[in-house]
Amino acid sequence: MTRYTPAEIEARWQATWAKDEIFKAVRSADKPKYYVLEMFPYPSGRIHMGHVRNYTMGDVIARYKLATGHNVLHPMGWDAFGMPAENAAMAIGGHPKDWTYNNIKDMRDQMKPLGLSIDWSREFATCDVDYYGQQQALFLDFLKAGLVYRKNAQVNWDPIDMTVLANEQVIDGKGWRSGAEVERRELTQWFFKISDMAGDLKDALDGLDNWPAKVRLMQENWIGESRGIEIPFQRTDGDGTILCYSTRPDTMRGASFIAVSPDHPVAKTLETTHPDLAAFIDECRKMDTTEAAMEKAEKKGIDTGLRVAHPIYDGVELPVWIGNFVLMDYGTGAVFGCPAHDQRDLDFARKYVLPVQNAFHMPGDTAEVGTDALVPAKTETIVYIDHFAGITEATGQHGIDATIDYFEAHKLGTGQTKYRLRDWGLSRQRYWGCPIPVVHCDDCGVVPEKKENLPIELPYDVSFDVPGNPLDRHPTWRNCACPSCGKPAKRETDTMDTFVDSSWYFARFTSPHADTPTVQEDAAYWMNVDQYIGGIEHAILHLLYSRFFARAMEVTGHLPKSAHEPFNALFTQGMVTHEIYQTRDDKNRPVYHLPEDVTDGKLTDGTEVETIPSAKMSKSKKNVVDPINIISAYGADTARWFVLSDSPPERDVEWTASGAEAAFKHLTRIWTLCERISTMDKDAKGTGDTDLLRAMHMCIHDVTTGIESFGFNAAIAKLYGFTAVLQKSKAGHAAQREAIMTLAQLMSPMTPHLAEDVWTRQGGTGLIATTPWPQVDDAMLVSDTVTMPIQINGKRRAEITVPADMSKEEVEKVALADQAVVKSLDGASPKKVIVVPGRIVNVVV
RNA sequence: GCGGGCGUGGUGGAAUGGUAGACACACCAGACUUAAAAUCUGUUGGGCGUAUGCCCGUGGGGGUUCGAGUCCCCCCGCCCGCACCA
Numbered sequence: 059m060t061r062y063t064p065a066e067i068e069a070r071w072q073a074t075w076a077k078d079e080i081f082k083a084v085r086s087a088d089k090p091k092y093y094v095l096e097m098f099p100y101p102s103g104r105i106h107m108g109h110v111r112n113y114t115m116g117d118v119i120a121r122y123k124l125a126t127g128h129n130v131l132h133p134m135g136w137d138a139f140g141m142p143a144e145n146a147a148m149a150i151g152g153h154p155k156d157w158t159y160n161n162i163k164d165m166r167d168q169m170k171p172l173g174l175s176i177d178w179s180r181e182f183a184t185c186d187v188d189y190y191g192q193q194q195a196l197f198l199d200f201l202k203a204g205l206v207y208r209k210n211a212q213v214n215w216d217p218i219d220m221t222v223l224a225n226e227q228v229i230d231g232k233g234w235r236s237g238a239e240v241e242r243r244e245l246t247q248w249f250f251k252i253s254d255m256a257g258d259l260k261d262a263l264d265g266l267d268n269w270p271a272k273v274r275l276m277q278e279n280w281i282g283e284s285r286g287i288e289i290p291f292q293r294t295d296g297d298g299t300i301l302c303y304s305t306r307p308d309t310m311r312g313a314s315f316i317a318v319s320p321d322h323p324v325a326k327t328l329e330t331t332h333p334d335l336a337a338f339i340d341e342c343r344k345m346d347t348t349e350a351a352m353e354k355a356e357k358k359g360i361d362t363g364l365r366v367a368h369p370i371y372d373g374v375e376l377p378v379w380i381g382n383f384v385l386m387d388y389g390t391g392a393v394f395g396c397p398a399h400d401q402r403d404l405d406f407a408r409k410y411v412l413p414v415q416n417a418f419h420m421p422g423d424t425a426e427v428g429t430d431a432l433v434p435a436k437t438e439t440i441v442y443i444d445h446f447a448g449i450t451e452a453t454g455q456h457g458i459d460a461t462i463d464y465f466e467a468h469k470l471g472t473g474q475t476k477y478r479l480r481d482w483g484l485s486r487q488r489y490w491g492c493p494i495p496v497v498h499c500d501d502c503g504v505v506p507e508k509k510e511n512l513p514i515e516l517p518y519d520v521s522f523d524v525p526g527n528p529l530d531r532h533p534t535w536r537n538c539a540c541p542s543c544g545k546p547a548k549r550e551t552d553t554m555d556t557f558v559d560s561s562w563y564f565a566r567f568t569s570p571h572a573d574t575p576t577v578q579e580d581a582a583y584w585m586n587v588d589q590y591i592g593g594i595e596h597a598i599l600h601l602l603y604s605r606f607f608a609r610a611m612e613v614t615g616h617l618p619k620s621a622h623e624p625f626n627a628l629f630t631q632g633m634v635t636h637e638i639y640q641t642r643d644d645k646n647r648p649v650y651h652l653p654e655d656v657t658d659g660k661l662t663d664g665t666e667v668e669t670i671p672s673a674k675m676s677k678s679k680k681n682v683v684d685p686i687n688i689i690s691a692y693g694a695d696t697a698r699w700f701v702l703s704d705s706p707p708e709r710d711v712e713w714t715a716s717g718a719e720a721a722f723k724h725l726t727r728i729w730t731l732c733e734r735i736s737t738m739d740k741d742a743k744g745t746g747d748t749d750l751l752r753a754m755h756m757c758i759h760d761v762t763t764g765i766e767s768f769g770f771n772a773a774i775a776k777l778y779g780f781t782a783v784l785q786k787s788k789a790g791h792a793a794q795r796e797a798i799m800t801l802a803q804l805m806s807p808m809t810p811h812l813a814e815d816v817w818t819r820q821g822g823t824g825l826i827a828t829t830p831w832p833q834v835d836d837a838m839l840v841s842d843t844v845t846m847p848i849q850i851n852g853k854r855r856a857e858i859t860v861p862a863d864m865s866k867e868e869v870e871k872v873a874l875a876d877q878a879v880v881k882s883l884d885g886a887s888p889k890k891v892i893v894v895p896g897r898i899v900n901v902v903v
Numbered sequence: 904g905c906g907g908g909c910g911u912g913g914u915g916g917a918a919u920g921g922u923a924g925a926c927a928c929a930c931c932a933g934a935c936u937u938a939a940a941a942u943c944u945g946u947u948g949g950g951c952g953u954a955u956g957c958c959c960g961u962g963g964g965g966g967u968u969c970g971a972g973u974c975c976c977c978c979c980g981c982c983c984g985c986a987c988c989a
Binding site for chain 1: 914922927929987988
C-alpha cells in the first residue's frame with residue numbers, strides 16, 4: 059500500500075507539463091481561442107493566499123477551456139514599478155531595480171509549485187526596458203493623437219510619497235498608498251484626455267453583460283454623467299456675461315444670487331483691484347490645503363458688488379458672490395443659488411441674509427421655507443408657477459427636461475451633458491517608473507523625444523539618501539540633445555503613474571517580445587481577454603484606465619476596433635480571511651500571534667488568546683497563513699482545493715486549519731480509492747454498474763455547469779457527493795475504473811497533479827490536461843421512475859414513485875389514491891390538483 | 904445625504920417560484936485499538952410525542968401565487984461605493 063505523497067507527485071507532473079510545453083500558446087486557426095487572465099501581481103517578494111485563490115480560479119477556467127477544445131492563452135507577469143521598491147531602497151539600502159528583480163525571482167519560485175497552467179514564455183515585468191520602452195512609444199503616439207497634454211493645474215500632492223496623485227488615487231482625502239492627508243498644489247503636469255471619452259466610457263458599460271453589475275455601477279457613478287444647462291447671466295453693472303451651469307433649471311424662479319469659484323476668471327480679475335476680495339480669495343487658497351478640511355470647511359462668501367440680470371424676470375437683479383464651495387473644475391465654475399430648494403444654498407442665504415423664494419410648490423408644503431430646504435423626492439409631484447406653470451404633472455426628470463426646453467426655445471441657455479470624470483494626471487515625481495519621453499528645450503519648449511531614441515532608459519546610478527526625485531539630481535542623465543533643434547536640452551524627470559503600466563499589459567501579452575507595442579495579427583487573434591479575474595478594489599482605477607487605454611490604442615492603431623472594450627467578462631473574487639489571535643502586553647496594548655503558534659485557543663506556554671472575528675489576512679495583524687507552509691505540509695492540490703471550496707468565489711473565504719486538513723483528507727481518500735480500484739479483480743462482475751454510471755453522468759453535468767458559472771464551491775460539493783457514491787459502490791471493475799477516471803478528469807482543473815496521477819495509474823493514455831472533457835450522456839440522466847412529493851395545501855404530506863413518462867392525469871390518480879394522501883385528506887374532496895411533471899403534486903382542498 | 908448589496912442551523916454555505924438546510928467544518932455517539940492517533944459508520948434547525956407522526960422555522964410585518972428563502976411593498980440591522988458635482 060503506497061501513500062499519497064503530493065510533494066513527489068506534484069514535482070513530477072510539473073516537470074512533465076513543462077517538458078511537453080502543453081501550456082504554450084500558439085496562434086492557430088483550428089480551435090477557438092480563449093484568453094484568461096488574472097490581474098498580475100505586484101512583486102512584493104512573497105505570495106499570499108489571496109494570490110493562490112486568484113490564480114487558482116483562473117487556472118480552473120484555463121484548464122477547463124483547454125480540455126474543452128480551446129486554444130488557451132494564460133500568461134503571467136509583474137506589475138513591477140512603484141513606490142515600495144524606492145521605500146525599500148531608502149529604508150534598507152540597495153537599489154529598487156535589484157530589490158524588484160530579486161522579488162520577482164522569489165515569487166516566481168513560490169508560484170511555480172502551484173502547478174498553474176501558465177505560458178511562462180510570455181512572462182515580463184513592467185520595469186523591463188523592453189516593456190516600458192514600448193510604453194514610451196505609446197505615449198508619443200498618444201501625444202500625436204492629442205490624447206495626452208500638459209497643463210498647469212491644481213493637483214493632489216501626497217506629502218509623504220512626495221508626489222502627485224490622480225483623483226482616483228485619493229481616498230477620503232488621503233493618499234491611496236501612503237494614507238497621508240492630500241494637499242492641493244499648482245503644478246505643470248501631463249494628463250491623459252480620458253474626459254473626452256467620458257460619454258463612451260459610460261455608455262459602453264451597458265454592453266458589458268458579463269461584468270458584475272456592481273462594478274458597472276461604480277464606474278457609472280465615478281464618470282458621473284449629469285444632464286443640465288449652461289445659462290449666460292447678463293451683467294447689469296457693465297458688459298459681459300457670467301456662464302452658470304445647473305442641473306436644476308426648474309428652480310430658476312428661486313434664484314437669489316450667483317456664486318463663482320475663487321479661481322474663476324471674474325474673481326481673478328477683481329482680485330487685482332479689490333483688496334478685500336483679494337484677501338478673501340487668499341484665505342480660500344490657504345484653507346484648501348487638504349481634501350478632508352475642504353469637506354468640513356464652513357461655507358463662506360463675499361459679495362463682489364457685481365450684478366447680473368435674472369434671465370426670466372425683467373428688472374430683477376442678482377448679486378454676484380465669490381463662494382469658497384464652488385469648484386472651478388466642474389461645470390463652468392459658477393452657479394446660481396436657489397436657497398428654497400437646496401440646503402447648501404439655503405445655509406448660505408441665511409448666513410448672508412439673501413432672499414429665499416420658492417420656485418414651485420409640492421402638495422402639502424407650507425410655502426414658507428424655514429431652516430430646511432424644500433427638496434422634492436424623485437417621485438414627488440411638483441406644481442410649477444409663473445413661466446413654468448404649464449408643467450403641472452412634472453415629476454423627477456420631467457420638469458428639468460421641460461425647463462431646459464424652455465430655456466433653449468427662448469435662447470436663454472444651452473442644454474449640456476457634463477461628467478464628473480476629470481483628466482488623468484499621469485506625472486509622478488518618482489524614480490522607479492517609466493520616464494516620460496519628452497525634452498525641455500530653451501528654444502523649442504517641450505519637445506517629444508524621437509521614436510528612434512527610445513527607450514529612454516532609467517539610469518542605474520542613483521541615490522536615495524535625500525527625499526525627492528533622484529532623477530532631478532542625477533549629474534548627467536537629464537542632459538540630452540533637443541530632438542527638434544539639436545541644441546543641448548534637458549529631459550523630463552517625471553515618470554509615469556504606475557497605473558499606466560497596468561493599463562495595457564493585457565495587450566502586450568499577445569506579443570510580449572515584439573519591438574512594437576503590439577503586433578496586429580497577434581492582437582487581432584488573442585484579444586479580447588475572454589475572462590478577467592481580480593479584486594473588487596480595482597473596480598474603478600485599473601479597469602477604467604484600461605478601458606481608456608484600449609480606446610486610445612485603437613485610435614493610434616495599436617489595437618483593433620474589436621478590442622474597444624478589452625475585457626469580455628470580469629469576475630471579482632473575494633478575499634481570503636483568517637481569525638485574529640491577540641493577547642495584551644503590560645500596557646494593555648494588543649499583541650498579535652500567528653495562527654501556527656495557537657492551538658485550541660492557547661499559545662505553547664499555555665496563555666489563552668483572545669479570538670477576533672475573521673478579517674483580511676494582513677501581516678500587521680499576523681492572521682496570515684503562508685502558502686509555502688501549506689504546500690510543503692499538504693501539497694499544492696490541497697491548497698487549491700481548499701481555496702475553491704466552502705465559499706462562493708465572489709465572497710470571502712475563511713482559511714481554517716481544519717478546513718485545510720479536510721481538503722487533504724479528501725485528496726488522500728481519492729488516492730486510496732484509486733489504489734483499491736487498481737487492485738480489484740478485473741473480471742469480477744459487480745452490482746449497481748448502471749447506478750454508478752448514472753451518478754457519474756449527473757456529476758459530469760453538475761461540475762461542468764458549476765465551472766462554467768463560477769460555482770466552484772458547488773462543483774466541489776458535487777465531487778464530494780460522487781466520491782461517496784463511488785466509495786460505497788459494489789459495481790464491477792470496468793464501471794469503477796470508468797468512474798474514477800472521470801472523477802479525475804472532473805477534478806483536474808482544481809487538483810491537476812493528483813488527477814494526472816490517478817489517470818496514469820488507471821492506464822489512461824496521454825496527459826489528462828489535454829484529454830477532452832467528459833461528455834454527459836443525456837440518456838443516462840433520465841431515470842425510468844421519478845419520486846415526487848405530494849403537498850396538500852402547500853404542505854408536504856406524502857411521496858410517490860411513478861414512471862417518469864406517466865401522464866399528468868395518471869399521476870393525479872396515483873397521488874389521490876395514495877394511502878397517506880387519503881388519510882391526510884380525511885374525506886375532504888380536492889378542489890384542484892396541480893401536477894408539475896417530474897417535480898411535485900399539490901392538492902388544494 | 905445619494906447609490907448598491909446582503910440578512911438561511913453552532914460555523915462556512917446549498918436551493919431554474921416546486922420536499923429549506925446539499926456539501927464541508929464543529930459537536931456527539933459507535934466500530935477498529937491494550938490505549939491513542941489515523942480510518943470508517945451514524946446522529947445533529949427548534950419544539951411535542953414510545954411511535955407512524957404533528958407543529959414551528961430562511962431579520963420583522965404585509966401582499967401576489969395552488970405553492971415564496973426566491974417575486975412585490977413597508978420596516979429593522981449589517982456591509983460596500985460615492986459625495987462642496989451646482
